[in-house]
Amino acid sequence: MSRIMTIWLPRWPVQRVLQQQPECRSRPIVLCRQNHRGLLTVTSWGWATPPAETPDRQPRIRPGMSLAEAMAVLAASSGPQACRLAHVVDEDCVGDQQALETLARWCRRFSPVVALGPAIGTAGSDSLHLDVTGTAHFFGGESALARTALWTLAARGLYARVAIADTPTAAWAAARYPERLHASQAQTGGLLTPAAGQYGRWRHRQQRWVVVPPGQQRQLLGSLPLAALRLAPDACETLAEVGVTTVGQLLRLSRVSLRQRFEPEVTLRIAHLLGEAVEPLTFPRGGDLPSATEAFDLPVLSRDLVGDAFARLLRVLVGDCLQPLRAASRGITSLQVRLDGDGRGPTVIDVGLFRPTVEATHLVDLILLRLERIRLAREITAVTVEVVAVAALPCRQQVLFAGPPTAGTAAVDGLLDRLASRLGRSAVIEPRLVADAQPEAAWAAVPIAGRVGLRQARPQAGRQVARRYGHGQRGAAGGSRPTFLLSRPQPLEVLALAPEGPPLRFRWRGQDHRVDRVRGPERIETAWWRGPTVRRDYYIVETASGGRFWLFRGLRRQSWFLHGTYG
């Protein structure tokens, strides 16, 4: 009996936009398609951090609405400001599928067989099937594997739901409708092992994983709706007319009569669900992406691997991978090295690059930099280098006359790759200003290398739309913002003459500071959509000794804080 793990990525197109533009996390994202008459129709939408104060008034935007209608719904539920915040993008089905295929290759760390999930309507697939037959115990069991997959994806900023079952259809159904399984859990006496946890930044939602024990899908998936079988809408309607709304009711009907009365699709799906017929899996294209493996005859101690010999081995493997790519003038943007050990899951080294490259030495350097920080299993049985994503190499035209010496942007790219490899992806960032009044949210740290091997953001056709609906103002004027911002405002003892007046004296780090000049207040009252509203009066203060500080008075409790220094 095979075991299939399905990873479902809800609203995949929106998640992909967020991967490319993390600064849009606090804004509603609306993906649109333009029809031949120029009408914009919403195909998907999402809001990663919606207003916490209005959980019951979530905007009910459905795919197929016109953009104007969606904006009206958004304004009605979250206020007109939300409309101004909205980030409108053109949908890009091809890009979504390519990104999913890249993610599929990246998921080979969990299982060697990764396939794309079923396509839903015209939107393409948003799930992955992994064959985990006999490999789950490497990760400590099926539930541990599901949790590991969730954690690893969450660490990459991806929100997913995971289910493990006997067949792809059953696993997909369980991943897609886990809330319906919860009701059945009580009936089946806790045979299921569903768990709810909170991971990463998607705190307001619950990450769920489900393991359906072998051979029990008939009992446990009975309460799911018919849509879980991906039946055609008219078949669902016809079945609903005769009172069949759940999978369990459908399974109780005679298969022979179903075959006579409905399309063969219905019985086929039932067979797929129960594992009576083998369901074909769609594997990601790009199977031509090279990989190279070196399997040792006997397990090698990992402490022998570190050093010159290992570097040489890696160079050979990377060279093997690069050879076909170089001929096609493509370069590697993402690479993974798997070190298979004894009795546990493989150790995976991810290398994400800033620009595509075909330099073997550079890639090996990056791998070795990462290796310094990783604890290996005691014995290694095989080393695999696998290319996860490639991109066309930039073509540089030769110049006839030597122009001004341009600094090597390639040198900077190499530097960024090295820094990101050793310090971690999130330690190398490019700041991007965000139009937000709250000082903490006025900029976003965009990691520049290795975003799950997803491609870099490319110019979108929907930019005009975005400009029309998004707002383009930049951060506050220079001089009014400090050079250093404290990660958390520090409470201060402040003497002020009037209860609402400027500070006269304050005490910081055990020293009294007499205020010489003061500018303020600058009232910032915002972020109602992020939780408790921020209500502050900011003052720029210069002390008698010449230091310049940024203080604010919280209007909620009338207490003073230091938020930054003009260092």
Added chain:
Amino acid sequence: MSVATLASHSSAPLSATRLQSLKRLCRVQADASASCSQRLTVSSGLPTLDQLLPHGGLRLGSLVEWLEPPAETGVEAAAGAAAFALAVGVRLQANADLPPGRALVVIDRGGRLYPPAVVPWLEAASAPSSASPSALSPLPSPARSAKVTQRGDRQASQHASQPGHYRQVTPRLFVIRPASDADEIWAIDQALRCAGVAAVVGWPGRVSATVFRRWQLAARSSGVVGLLVRPAAARHEPTWAETRIQVCPARAAATGGTCSVRSPADKASRDKANWIERRACTLVRVGGQWDAVTAVAEPAATCVLDLTDGSECLAGTNGVGQAREQARWRRVACRAS
């Protein structure tokens, strides 16, 4: 004290290893002085600072230390040392005499940097507008650009000051956030080694002499300028930085400086109101390599930084005059070096 006198004073015959090490030292020193004289000098973008620097500007491939005021004043993190370092970094990144497209790297240990204060400077420095003096410096013609800042090449520098086409390059700022001291040292070293970087700004805490020397060699190998903000206690430590500048806050009103973006009509009223746009600091050169303690004369100057675009406010000049002043300083810098 030269090697020869050292050798003559020691009574015991020098062992072979000691002699070797002394010879090596000699060679290192000769290398250092030779490469010092060959390296290019560029304007730091702040005319007052240029005047203060020993060679009339910043030498490419050198380190500059910015000392905060002493801890007993209680304003060490709020005195403006980092603002000056960042301003110089931004000016270097936008410097028309250097190849375009170079990056500014900030090694931000502790995650303290607030980019909304710095990004407008970068944009102002790279955008060609009459308000920003650095943008007035034209891009030299391709054939001559390599020689513009060469020592004594006055003709080339005069050609370079002709009105020409302006560069438009998107400014690149990268912020690196190392989690440990070892990572910070490594990151600064790597950034200093990369020729595509214009300047590296960092605020390392304790730095051993070995590490400092490594940074200096790294900077020299690539021509990157390292701008290190150090606590005041570092003044009594040996340094491999070429220049060490103590930053002390001064009153902006006392200097009477005016900002570049100012029409004469409402100058007086704005002067009073807009003190937040300016930052006046006294810059004191407290000796450079090895002579931090024994330095006798400490040249000082007051520099007023325009916090709206990270340039310097020059006293009693409007925008055009300031640009002219800047051009004059550039020429002076070239001649002096």
